Amino acid sequence: MQLRVNSTSNGLSKAAAATDQAVGAIMQMLTSGELGPGDRLPPERDLALHLGFSRSTVREAIRGLEMMRVLQVRHGEGVFVTSLNAPLLLEATGFAMQLMRDHEVVELLELRAVLEGAAAAWASARMSDEQLRALLHALDQMDRATTADELLEADIAFHACIAAGAGNAVLASVLDSFSARTYHARHLRAGLDLEATLESAKLAHHRIYDAVASRDPESARSSASTHVLVVAAWLRSVLNEEYAPPAPPEVARPGRAPRTRRAER
Secondary structure, X not given: OHHHHHHHHHHHXXXXXXXXXXXXHHHHHHHOOOOOOOOEOOOHHHHHHHHOOOHHHHHHHHHXXXXXXXXXXXXXXXXXXXXXXXXXXXXXXXXXXXXXXHHHHHHHHHHHHHHHHHHHHHHHHHOOHHXXXXXXXXXXXXXXXXXXXXXXHHHHXXXXXXXXXXXXXXXXXXXXXXXXXXXXXHHHHHHHOHHHHHHHHHHHHHHHHHHHHXXXXXXXXXXXXXXXXXXHHHHHHHHHHHOOOOOOOOOOOOOOOOOOOOOOO
16 A cells, blocks of 8 residues: 555656656746747647656646636637736746745735835935825825725735836836735734824824835835835734743742632631
């Protein structure tokens, strides 16, 4: 029985390795320019012969690349390369982030602090007047927020405006993915002490807006990074309390009998 299990395991490992190699081969066709956005792949049989893999292996590779938004299967038409633009490709990253454990979200927030700082610095130099008005509108929405949901909706809109104003589509897509994963953490924070959260959030975002509107890149970078790092520090403290080991039971001091409950009379 053990031999059969090992044999099955080895077979699965070899199949997975072959699929990975087929994925790499198709990716090479894309990076070399042999295939480009919108192109149709050769029929499955021809592609398998061209790459030197079985049809089943190529089929699994196509499924994997479809999940990664690299390929699109159109039934009755064939398999096509997608647009390969950043927002589409980074969707898979966003899905993966949803599976991150709590302590990894803290690290994600620390990384986001760096990227939000960069986005704010670029936005201060690149934002158009129309984009700046949109940012002010998001800030006004935050000022009027009275519930956790309203606060978070305005918060997401505000940071989306910053990311768009930075003029970097890849950065905007990455930050959008980060926002999706850290939403729950921000919602939890707002729910713990809504009044304090509203006040601190509004103050932090006013600082970011003032720096961006003043066209001060370094102040914008510092304000945006500090804002996210404060959230990261708060979440770290919450997790340390939540996952801290239980306190040891009280130990009686030497020469002193442990306290016992008196018998009821």
